[in-house]
Amino acid sequence: xxxxxxxxxxxxxxxxxxxxxxxxxxxxxxxxxxxxxxxxxxxxxxxxxxxxxxxxxxxxxxxxxxxxxxxxxxxxxxxxxxxxxxxxxxxxxxxxxxxxxxxxxxxxxxxxxxxxxxxxxxxxxxxxxxxxxxxxxxxxxxxxxxxxxxxxxxxxxxxxxxxxxxxxxxxxxxxxxxxxxxxxxxxxxxxxxxxxxxxxxxxxxxxxxxxxxxxxxxxxxxxxxxxxxxxxxxxxxxxxxxxxxxxxxxxxxxxxxxxxxxxxxxxxxxxxxxxxxxxxxxxxxxxxxxxxxxxxxxxxxxxxxxxxxxxxxxxxxxxxxxxxxxxxxxxxxxxxxxxxx
Numbered sequence: 001x002x003x004x005x006x007x008x009x010x011x012x013x014x015x016x017x018x019x020x021x022x023x024x025x026x027x028x029x030x031x032x033x034x035x036x037x038x039x040x041x042x043x044x045x046x047x048x049x050x051x052x053x054x055x056x057x058x059x060x061x062x063x064x065x066x067x068x069x070x071x072x073x074x075x076x077x078x079x080x081x082x083x084x085x086x087x088x089x090x091x092x093x094x095x096x097x098x099x100x101x102x103x104x105x106x107x108x109x110x111x112x113x114x115x116x117x118x119x120x121x122x123x124x125x126x127x128x129x130x131x132x133x134x135x136x137x138x139x140x141x142x143x144x145x146x147x148x149x150x151x152x153x154x155x156x157x158x159x160x161x162x163x164x165x166x167x168x169x170x171x172x173x174x175x176x177x178x179x180x181x182x183x184x185x186x187x188x189x190x191x192x193x194x195x196x197x198x199x200x201x202x203x204x205x206x207x208x209x210x211x212x213x214x215x216x217x218x219x220x221x222x223x224x225x226x227x228x229x230x231x232x233x234x235x236x237x238x239x240x241x242x243x244x245x246x247x248x249x250x251x252x253x254x255x256x257x258x259x260x261x262x263x264x265x266x267x268x269x270x271x272x273x274x275x276x277x278x279x280x281x282x283x284x285x286x287x288x289x290x291x292x293x294x295x296x297x298x299x300x301x302x303x304x305x306x307x308x309x310x311x312x313x314x315x316x317x318x319x320x321x322x323x324x325x326x327x328x329x330x331x332x333x334x335x336x337x338x339x340x341x
Contacts (some may be wrong), residue, residue: 029138034147037329041134044319051124058117062110069106072099108337123198129321130328137325137338145335151301153309161310165317168303175299179292188281189274196266204259207252224249293337300327 030038041077061183076099082088089096155164210222225246232239255262303320304327310317319328326335 028129029141032141032144033329034145034331036147037145037331040329041138044127044131044134045317048124048127051120052129055117055124058113058120062113062117065106065110065113068336069103069110072103073107075099076103097279123318126318126321130319130323133321133338134328140223140339141336146332148301148330148332150296150330151305153305154302155306161306161313161315162317164306165303165310166305168299172299172303175292175296179289179296182280182288182292184280185280185285186275188279189270189276190311191282192270192274193267196270197263200259200263200266203252203255205256207249207254207256209253209256213306213310224252297324297327297333300324301330303326304330 030041033041076096078084079089079093079096079099080091139178153161153164156167159167207224209224213219226249227244228247229242229244232241234240236313300323303323307317307319323333325338326333
């Protein structure tokens with residue numbers, strides 16, 4: 001989708017070079033979807049196309065009205081200064097008054113049409129964003145996927161479809177906050193210490209001086225080195241490349257020389273800054289993250305069932321572009337998760 005140019009459309013087809021000779025060639029990745037999911041995506045495509053189709057006539061009409069208003073404004077200036085007929089005219093001239101009334105009517109009509117255009121453009125952008133999310137998802141599918149069991153829409157007592165969707169979306173928001181809290185939870189100090197030890201021991205090993213060269217070749221020992229430099233700088237308006245060179249690896253040498261004391265010092269720093277009461281182990285974090293994602297997907301399935309039920313009742317509730325495509329299309333949990341989930 002091209003948001004900079006709403007009238008430029010992009011094909012949903014995925015074509016491979018020489019696709020005719022490829023037995024796995026898929027004209028449209030929608031073919032990888034179960035029938036019900038494919039039908040729903042086609043319906044969403046049609047909705048987006050229909051919403052887009054009404055924009056061009058409105059845009060053309062707005063352009064025509066603005067051009068008429070501009071011509072009237074130019075005529076008034078020309079009439080006032082005499083370029084129109086060789087005689088200057090006053091603002092209270094009847095012709096001027098009539099033309100300004102015409103401009104006022106044109107302006108009112110432009111404003112009315114602009115409101116209509118903005119409303120329809122917003123609807124199209126919403127539908128197009130949903131379509132793009134779904135299209136991008138199915139393009140990444142390498143194999144056909146299965147359908148999920150249907151979810152029945154459930155309304156609370158006296159609850160409208162709009163209220164039910166709002167309720168479910170609020171629940172989804174709470175679940176996302178829970179997921180973010182899991183992601184933001186600190187790691188346990190013991191894990192942080194192990195990470196520190198692993199890093200320092202690796203650096204210490206790298207920083208060990210080469211004494212074998214003295215023993216075997218009778219040459220002075222050598223400190224470890226690393227490659228430094230490179231890149232480029234601007235000199236008198238020209239980019240000049242900087243050469244690479246070797247320098248003594250002081251970081252690894254320091255770790256080799258002070259390994260035990262450095263580990264102890266780093267562990268003291270970790271103890272001072274740790275929050276083990278709030279920390280999660282890698283296993284617990286992974287388990288809670290999976291639970292949050294599963295709960296969010298289930299809630300979004302409820303949301304989609306309510307939106308579909310509202311459509312059957314003749315109501316329109318816009319889908320959210322960020323909703324999991326598996327929920328929108330009714331695909332099984334085992335289908336690949338979207339990349340941002």
